Amino acid sequence: MIYITPEISISENEFKFEFIRASGPGGQNVNKVSSAVQLRFDVKNSPSLPNDVRARLKTLSGHRITDNGILILNARRFRTQAQNRQDAVDRLVELVRKAAEKPKKRKKTRPSANSKTRIKEAKRRRSNIKRLRKPVSTKDE
Numbered sequence: 516m517i518y519i520t521p522e523i524s525i526s527e528n529e530f531k532f533e534f535i536r537a538s539g540p541g542g543q544n545v546n547k548v549s550s551a552v553q554l555r556f557d558v559k560n561s562p563s564l565p566n567d568v569r570a571r572l573k574t575l576s577g578h579r580i581t582d583n584g585i586l587i588l589n590a591r592r593f594r595t596q597a598q599n600r601q602d603a604v605d606r607l608v609e610l611v612r613k614a615a616e617k618p619k620k621r622k623k624t625r626p627s628a629n630s631k632t633r634i635k636e637a638k639r640r641r642s643n644i645k646r647l648r649k650p651v652s653t654k655d656e
Contacts, residue, residue, distance in 0.1 A: 517604065519611045525563045530607075531555040532600060537591040551591035554603035559584025564611070572614035586610075 518524045537551035558564065558572055558580060573580055580586045588610075590603035626634075 517608060519608055520615050523563060523565070523568065523611065523615055525556075525561070525611070529556060529561055529563065530604070532603075534596060537599075548596075550594055550596045550599060551589065552596065552599040552603045554586075554588045554590065554600075554607060556586045556588075556607060557584060558586050567617075568611070568614050571618075572611060575610060575614050 516524050516526055531554070533553040533555065534549040535551045535553055536549050558569055558576070561569070564572065572586070573584070576586050579588060586607070588603050588606055590599040590606065592602055593599050
């Protein structure tokens, strides 16, 4: 059981790990050992997640979530499978923690009377500058 917040905990049997060969440094070992980890977590059907957290997690995941609601995290930072596995779980926990934070409600505000007068004064000044740039017309023509 992985505890994310006091209210949310995810059972480890909800994760599916797939081990793949990693690119990058490692010499001949890279061609022989599947050290990279692909963690799959079914966000859509997980009984551990409340609906509001599930919705925020879907938006936070972006391109990492499939149309079926499965979140895929690739971990290939380390050279060992165990470290990559732990890295993938840690990243998932961080993502769910971020999704569990409730966004603050926006309070409507109005511009103050002083700011309105400043804006109007700036507009007046700018208008005057533009008016002075125009060529002077002579009435004699």
